Amino acid sequence: MGNTVLVTGVARYVGARLATALAADPGIDRVIGVDTVPPTAFARSGGAQLEFRGIDLRSSDLAKVIGTADIDTVVHMTLLSGPARSRSALKEHNVIGTMQLLAACQRSATVSRVVVRSTTAVYGSSPADPAVFTEETEAAEPPATGYAKDAVEVEGHVRGFARRRPDVAVCTLRFANFMGPGVDSPLTRFFAQPVLPTVLGFDPRLQFVHEDDGVEVLRRAAGEDHPGTFNVAGEGVLMLSQCLRRAGRVAVPLPSPTFRVLGELARASGLLDFSPEHQALLTYGRAVDPSRLWAELGWTPTFSTADAFADFLARHR
Amino acid sequence: MKDPLGFAFRRLGGQYEVDEFGFDAELTEALLEVLRPLYRCWFRVETAGLGNVPRGGGALVVANHSGALPLDALMLQVALHDEAGRTVRLLGADLVYRLPVLSHLARKSGHTLACPPDAGRLLGRGELVGVFPEGFRGIGKAFWHRYRLQRFGRDGVVATALRAGVPIVPCAIVGAEEIYPKLGDLGVAARVLGLPYLPVTPFFPWLGVLGLVPLPSKWLIGFGEPIRTDGYDPGDPRAAFELTDHVRETLQRQLRALRARRGPAFPLPALPRLAW
Numbered sequence: 287m288g289n290t291v292l293v294t295g296v297a298r299y300v301g302a303r304l305a306t307a308l309a310a311d312p313g314i315d316r317v318i319g320v321d322t323v324p325p326t327a328f329a330r331s332g333g334a335q336l337e338f339r340g341i342d343l344r345s346s347d348l349a350k351v352i353g354t355a356d357i358d359t360v361v362h363m364t365l366l367s368g369p370a371r372s373r374s375a376l377k378e379h380n381v382i383g384t385m386q387l388l389a390a391c392q393r394s395a396t397v398s399r400v401v402v403r404s405t406t407a408v409y410g411s412s413p414a415d416p417a418v419f420t421e422e423t424e425a426a427e428p429p430a431t432g433y434a435k436d437a438v439e440v441e442g443h444v445r446g447f448a449r450r451r452p453d454v455a456v457c458t459l460r461f462a463n464f465m466g467p468g469v470d471s472p473l474t475r476f477f478a479q480p481v482l483p484t485v486l487g488f489d490p491r492l493q494f495v496h497e498d499d500g501v502e503v504l505r506r507a508a509g510e511d512h513p514g515t516f517n518v519a520g521e522g523v524l525m526l527s528q529c530l531r532r533a534g535r536v537a538v539p540l541p542s543p544t545f546r547v548l549g550e551l552a553r554a555s556g557l558l559d560f561s562p563e564h565q566a567l568l569t570y571g572r573a574v575d576p577s578r579l580w581a582e583l584g585w586t587p588t589f590s591t592a593d594a595f596a597d598f599l600a601r602h603r
Numbered sequence: 604m605k606d607p608l609g610f611a612f613r614r615l616g617g618q619y620e621v622d623e624f625g626f627d628a629e630l631t632e633a634l635l636e637v638l639r640p641l642y643r644c645w646f647r648v649e650t651a652g653l654g655n656v657p658r659g660g661g662a663l664v665v666a667n668h669s670g671a672l673p674l675d676a677l678m679l680q681v682a683l684h685d686e687a688g689r690t691v692r693l694l695g696a697d698l699v700y701r702l703p704v705l706s707h708l709a710r711k712s713g714h715t716l717a718c719p720p721d722a723g724r725l726l727g728r729g730e731l732v733g734v735f736p737e738g739f740r741g742i743g744k745a746f747w748h749r750y751r752l753q754r755f756g757r758d759g760v761v762a763t764a765l766r767a768g769v770p771i772v773p774c775a776i777v778g779a780e781e782i783y784p785k786l787g788d789l790g791v792a793a794r795v796l797g798l799p800y801l802p803v804t805p806f807f808p809w810l811g812v813l814g815l816v817p818l819p820s821k822w823l824i825g826f827g828e829p830i831r832t833d834g835y836d837p838g839d840p841r842a843a844f845e846l847t848d849h850v851r852e853t854l855q856r857q858l859r860a861l862r863a864r865r866g867p868a869f870p871l872p873a874l875p876r877l878a879w
Contacts, residue, residue: 329625339798369626413697413700413701413706413716414697414700414716415716416715416716416718416720416721416724417624417625417710417715417724418622418623418624418720418721419722423720466697485703486703486709487702487703487704487705487706487707488703488706489625489707489710489711491623491625491710491812522621522622522623523621523622523623523625524621525621525625525627525707525711527617528617528621529617530617531614531616531617532617532618533614533617541879542703570624570700570706575623599677
């Protein structure tokens with residue numbers, strides 16, 4: 287049975303919550319959290335089974351931890367979209383970090399389960415795509431930039447690992463945008479503003495996963511073998527216009543070239559992370575079919591897309 | 604509209620539902636309200652063979668496409684909604700989803716991109732799906748090619764219906780050919796604008812915006828007997844070809860018959876007779 291779980295990316299909100307939830311699980315003896323900076327929420331909950339290691343995924347320290355700690359399950363969730371560092375640093379963190387981690391897992395004799403947090407951004411957003419993506423759908427225009435492209439590369443490395451180690455159960459979870467009172471992402475920061483720029487003449491479909499459901503999905507994936515790739519999203523979709531009206535925000539529709547330039551300016555000034563893939567999402571939208579995961583887990587999420595957004599608004603009025 | 608105040612409150616508060624394709628039933632009702640005068644008074648649309656449209660369950664309506672602007676799609680939607688009591692989910696070109704305004708109005712009124720995954724998904728949910736397999740070849744053809752069915756697209760929507768095992772209802776639309784008689788094509792300007800064609804009609808672009816007023820031709824929309832797909836083997840690639848040919852021939856025959864039944868496109872009103 288999986289007794290020792292390694293969680294990467296615990297300094298961030300969902301990672302910290304997952305580590306705490308896993309530590310509370312009686313079936314798990316030990317949870318090792320890894321990140322470059324110590325988590326704040328995590329330190330407070332600090333149970334006896336919870337350890338934190340300040341490790342950069344790109345360093346060889348990680349291989350040492352995996353080699354010595356008899357780790358059974360690895361939950362990899364460091365995929366970053368943050369604007370904090372330069373693009374090359376971000377890519378190195380996302381892709382090189384994953385390669386290092388997978389290399390360490392491949393050498394390990396104890397790791398029997400790997401869970402990777404990916405994103406539905408791997409499908410891109412374009413007018414030539416089907417309305418609803420299933421796990422098999424090929425993107426019409428695969429993401430060529432940023433975070434989404436990193437995610438595509440990370441998934442490629444994960445598939446390669448799964449081929450080389452067929453004895454390890456590899457579960458790739460493609461999450462829709464997280465939404466809820468505790469989430470801090472480019473999208474939640476976008477919705478927290480009083481006046482929002484939108485793309486004139488477009489009303490994208492958006493899909494959210496509530497943070498509680500996201501943590502629960504990760505916890506279940508870390509606790510049992512669910513090999514394969516799965517979409518994770520709350521039931522239903524919300525149009526951007528619906529979100530804005532429910533939030534009582536003022537929309538400022540801008541022609542798409544203006545929207546793009548403003549987005550770049552906001553990004554350069556560090557005000558708001560308005561990456562090109564984010565702009566594509568706010569123009570063409572995206573919806574996925576998560577039914578395969580619900581059938582696999584025999585569980586359905588508590589929050590629909592609309593519920594998750596309502597819960598987010600309850601905090602951000 | 605029954606409850607305009609409630610409608611306004613729901614719209615402004617965002618308290619309405621859409622499905623995963625973005626279909627907004629409430630907004631669609633309001634949009635159909637706007638189209639109805641065009642349907643009833645301008646084109647005087649008459650329907651035939653409504654009994655051939657299944658009352659429920661998945662089915663694929665295959666129609667001919669014409670008229671430079673897809674008014675035939677809108678009129679088909681009104682006809683099926685008002686007279687057959689069914690919401691049709693049309694499959695459109697990706698150009699529709701690239702254009703501002705049109706893209707979200709198309710999604711909100713229930714339509715989606717013409718691609719096998721979307722078509723299969725809608726048919727699997729028991730929806731009535733409508734398609735114009737001629738695509739731009741049909742809607743952008745010259746006036747002297749009117750009522751001549753063009754080649755069907757390769758996206759294989761007929762094959763999707765075959766896999767889903769749903770019946771195909773051929774639908775002939777007569778009248779849309781005459782709304783914008785396309786005499787020429789501003790090819791270069793169209794390419795600059797990223798459009799498949801830019802028609803020259805007797806009134807456009809000479810009269811500017813006024814040239815966009817469709818001519819009030821007389822329309823007939825006829826639904827043919829459903830073609831069953833369950834006799835074919837979905838695994839056989841030839842089956843899809845055969846079925847496509849069969850549908851195309853049936854539709855062409857139906858189109859010819861309906862055009863003859865309509866008579867002139869612009870029937871003169873009976874002149875008041877002087878009584879002596």
